[in-house]
Each structure stands twice: as C-alpha cells, then as structure tokens.
Amino acid sequence: MKEKISLLLIVNLLLLSGFLIQAVVKKETIRSDGRLVFLPLPVRLQVNFADLKTSEFCLQYYRSDYDLKIGAESYFFQEGEAELYLEAKYAGIRFLEGNTDGDKLFVGWFV
Incomplete structure (x- = not known):
C-alpha cells in the first residue's frame, strides 16, 4: 500500500512540475520573442476576436x-521609487503575434 501511495505522489509531483515548467516556458517565450x-486607456473591448482590424491584437x-483586469494587477517596485511611476500613462505589454488565446505579459509602466 505504501508503494502505491509513493508512486501516486511521484506521478502527481511530476505532472505538477510539468505544468509549471510549461507555464514558465510560455511566459519566457512571450518575454523574449x-x-x-x-x-x-481607454481600450476597445469585444467578445470575440473574429473582427479584429489589421492594426489590432487580441489580449x-x-x-x-x-473592475477590468488584463493580467498583472500588481506591479512591485523598490521602496522610495514610487515617484518614477506616478506619471505613467501606458502599460507595456508583450504578446506573441498570431497567438489567438490572448496570452500576454506585463513588462512595465511608461510615460
């Protein structure tokens, strides 16, 4: 019985590790490529991505x-540097072109 439980735990650990590694690889691909x-703001919201214009991308x-959330609702910066981000008017987001699932990565605030 202990052997079955040990085997089950190992299999679950391997599956969980695989899912986590896949998620990290996907985000790193978005970050680099x-x-x-x-x-x-404001942004145009729509239900489906079938009628995107050529200059538009799905997120x-x-x-x-x-509330409306686009992914990263928290952005951490070093203590004492809040003044640098007070004037930010844009959020920098990276995404893969041609990717239809809308996955993206928040990379920073910009003026």
Whole structure:
C-alpha cells in the first residue's frame, strides 16, 4: 500500500512540475520573442476576436461587476521609487503575434 501511495505522489509531483515548467516556458517565450505594445486607456473591448482590424491584437482580459483586469494587477517596485511611476500613462505589454488565446505579459509602466 505504501508503494502505491509513493508512486501516486511521484506521478502527481511530476505532472505538477510539468505544468509549471510549461507555464514558465510560455511566459519566457512571450518575454523574449513577443511584440511590445503600449496600452493606453481607454481600450476597445469585444467578445470575440473574429473582427479584429489589421492594426489590432487580441489580449485576454477578465471582467467583474466593477473592475477590468488584463493580467498583472500588481506591479512591485523598490521602496522610495514610487515617484518614477506616478506619471505613467501606458502599460507595456508583450504578446506573441498570431497567438489567438490572448496570452500576454506585463513588462512595465511608461510615460
């Protein structure tokens, strides 16, 4: 019985490790090969991505009753450097062109 439990734990650990590695590899690919865009507000929201214009790209977002989230809701910076980000007007986002799942990576704030 202990052998079955040990085997089950090892298999679960390997599956979890595989999922985590796949997620990291996907984000690293976006970071290194993705196109950088600056996202000002307001943005155009739509339900499907079938009618995108040639200059538009799909970005996955989440909507609640009172909020819109595009991914990274938190951005951490060193203590004492808040003044650098107060004037930011754009969010820098990287994504892979041709990727239809809308996955992206927040890379920073820009003026």
